[in-house]
Amino acid sequence: MLDFFRDGFYKDLALLLVITILLGAGFSQGTAWAIDEYFGDTLDQMIGEYGEYDLMLHIREEAVDAALRELRRIGEQSFPGYKLGQTLTIAGQANVFFGLPPEYRTREVFESITSYFGAVPGLSGYTLMVQPSVLIRGVHPGVRDELIERIEALPAVRFAVKDGSNLVVLAQSEDDLPKASAQIEDILGQYQILELRFPMGFAVDTQEVGERALEVLRTQAGSSGSRFANVTSAQYGEDLDAFLKTLVEMRDFLGSYASKVRISPEPGVGLAIGERLVLKGAGQSEGELIVEVTGVFSGLGEGMIIEGSPVQSTDRVVYRGFRPADNGELGEFIGEVEIENERYRLAYAVDESLRLLGELEELAVQASAAVDNAEAVLVTFQEALLQLEVLQVQMRQLNEGIANGEAKPTGEQFLVSLLLNGLLQTLAKGVLSSGEESLDSLENLDIEEMRRSLNGISTQIANVQQIDVAAIMEQIGFVRDTLPDLSDAEIGQSIRLINTYLGGQVIPGERVQLLIRGERLNEKELERTFQEELGNSYLHTYSTSAGMVSPDARGEIFRILREVRSIVAGLLAIIFALIVLVLDHATIFSTLKQLRAGRRFQKRPLLRWADPLLLLGGAVGSVLLSSIYHLAGGEIPFCGPVVISLLGFGMGVLVVALSERFSPVDSMELMAAQALGLSNVQLMREVVIPPSRPGLLNLLNRWKQQF
């Protein structure tokens, strides 16, 4: 059989194989690469190339330009060689990538991201995307430092950095990732957070209960020392917790508006929480009230009205409290009960301020009018002074004239002079000795100064008038109207409703978290023990992990992409090899089979299964597939080199077995060619291959074909 190839066809075959392998590898790899490139490019645009950037800064869209400027400045100043890239803007938030030069990818830098980038304009947050890294989500703060220490001791790990509630663990290299990831999982597996949750309304001292719970654990597990720790964290992480907390706030808010009920029991009377009392007022106008006891402190009771309305008074109202009797009558007298109504007080206070504001406005108007009046008076006064001066001069002239006898005053003139003198003396009475002096001192009064201060007052009054008192009043009125318009009974019902809801909640308000190192404990088995030992049958136990290794989404996408590429390349290699085997090699095998038929009849049953032709086919298939597969970078899960070469072998054998069907060779032409003395290579090139299926063999043969 081998001599068939000897006379030259082996060259054709070798060329075919080499070209097939190269082409197959190129095709498979190229296609896979194209796919990879397409998706990769799209992804790169969104999230940067693997390891290209370390940080994604979320920046308000309108501040992007300023932010970029600042980032460039920070980069040049602190991280020479930095990389900056902008990606998608989503919902008004731009995402900017920042890549650190390798020498800055240190713990110190990653731990102080905020101090470096905190001042970037419009920054609303950032995401660490350092590569290669393992992300641990939801790391309990109580274990964080211990975890960091242990994880950093791993040889595959460079360092670990806290990022919010996550830990970002940097691996030495990308190849180390799977190992590091597995080892971290392993470490995390050695921690368990046991949570004791108490129903709402139980005020728990987490420190004290924690210590007691630890004691319980120690006796239970029979071990002491450092295996257990109280790591209760105050953080309300979960949404439901936040909601419950809001409800509690709400309850307290409502509670503060309810009338305060203070019960002073008679000596020897005990009060129980939840007990109901009937209150009777002193006068007939006050109806009956029903009050629930909500707390008892050092003998005094507190309560909440759940039926009826107290007298609307800003003062304390004193009622008489009774236990209700079965027949609806009043039972045992408990003591005096004081009711104080905060709502009425507030409403009263608001009403008073409204009144005050109204007065203020009025006052401003009046004051303004008064100032105007004062100014008018001043002007008149000044004018009067001027006229006085004129009169004075005239009077002097008159007096002189009279004295010199030059002028002969009329009786009228004389009379006026006399009157004026009298007036001036009256004006300056007691202060001024002579008429002239008195006028001078009047002129000395600083009228301008007076005017200035009047102006000042006027401006202030104008300012007061400018205050939109109406608006303020409207707002205060609004506040007043929105004061919970609830009766005490309604408030009481609401509080009771909220309490009922909170009480029925599985996720309660208070929790104690215990860290368990080493072997895990069954939290459900421990629940009863805790309930008994801590004397609270409502507590529940839950178990959580100290942190979860989460596939870093970005690395994961790229890993999947690489995997997909390898799988695609592998599949294409297989398909390509099969096509080549069917199109090209089937022709050769089919010819070999035909030629063999004319040979001496061989009857060697032992070798029937080891038909050399099948073996040859298998070998060709194996070589072909293995080479293409590996050159193409194919990697299909569970398909190692052995599997692939076996697959190739199988494909080859199959193609040989079915070669006549895949590529029938005209036995008559073949026989004629033999009879005509054609060499094997001629026979292949001129007779067999030209009419065979169009393939690489056929294509390559065209160069050599003579007819």
Next chain:
Amino acid sequence: MLLEIRDLHKSYGKTTALAGVDFDVARGETVVIMGPSGCGKSTLIRCVNRLTEPDSGSIVLGGRDVLALQGKELQDFRRRVGFVFQHFNLIARLTALENVMFHLVMGGMEREEAAERALAALDRVGLKAAAERRPDQLSGGQQQRVGIARALVSSPEIMLWDEPTASLDPILVGEVLEVMEELVEHSGTTMVIVTHEVSFALRAADRIVFMDRGQVVEEGEPERVFAEPRSEIARLYRKLLIS
């Protein structure tokens, strides 16, 4: 003797095709082989150019031990043996001319010379005009005449014919027999012809060899074997001739 075959054996598994055949052909002689279907005629002549490998025995042609030939020698040898097939066995994608010149070129002859000679061979079988046609554009008789031209063109030492007219329409048989008779008469080539054409054998053969069950059962000049057949097979053919 040009061809000497001794004690040739060939079996296909349990089927014995040749059971010790002795067979000689002199140079220039025309031998017709006759015998019932499956008696081993085709096997015998195919052994001569090694299209079939015999199990044992010897074949000597022109002094060469045929069974010892390998590779290039065997190819050269085959080129010196013309073979005409029952089913013509032309290369379907080549024209008549190409079919005829093909192996000359393969044997190393210049293309022009080969074409010239092929054209002459086609002319000899009366098909010069059809030189550029492909087999599927030719009738069965014409195809076989191309087949004959192909065997002829290399001036073989011996021509082997395996029932050349057996797959032809009766109307077309005549034209092929005509060509054959002409060749027998004028080419001087040594011929071994397997055929059931009794009258042709009578006219053209120098000697007729009868085979049965893988053996030569009778041989002699045509007149003699038909006049006084000694074997069952010869008698059967005589009946055929008379009818």
